[in-house]
Amino acid sequence: GFFYRITCMDWTLDGNNCEDIAALTQDGRLTTVDCYAPWCGPCGALMPRLEAVSIEYADVNIVKINADNNQAFMKEHDVRSIPTLLFYKSGEVVHTMHGVPNEKRICDKIEELRRA
Numbered sequence: 001g002f003f004y005r006i007t008c009m010d011w012t013l014d015g016n017n018c019e020d021i022a023a024l025t026q027d028g029r030l031t032t033v034d035c036y037a038p039w040c041g042p043c044g045a046l047m048p049r050l051e052a053v054s055i056e057y058a059d060v061n062i063v064k065i066n067a068d069n070n071q072a073f074m075k076e077h078d079v080r081s082i083p084t085l086l087f088y089k090s091g092e093v094v095h096t097m098h099g100v101p102n103e104k105r106i107c108d109k110i111e112e113l114r115r116a
Contacts, residue, residue: 024061025088030113031061032106034088035079037068037113041102043083057110087113 025031036043036049054062067074067082077086077093087095087109094113097106 026091029059029061031088034064035067035082035084036064037082039067040082046083046100052103053106060110089113
């Protein structure tokens, strides 16, 4: 598949990928989209935390989107600072998290959204 456990660093949404992310977020699984940039220090600090979360929650999709290459997506989702995590359920953004939350905060939110 196109999506790895955590998708590649320089993923750019073109027409096809936009459909992929729509399909990915439409399925029943919880999807976390990490809006990042390669030059962003805090984004780098968040990466190992997301990797740990992806191991603990194998059923949650985690996707990285390069903010610089996807301005339209950032504008559409009102992402003004990075890193920002967007949590999708059934195609809808159900929660937004800014900055570099610790693993527990991310895991707690996943647990809460799963139950919702």
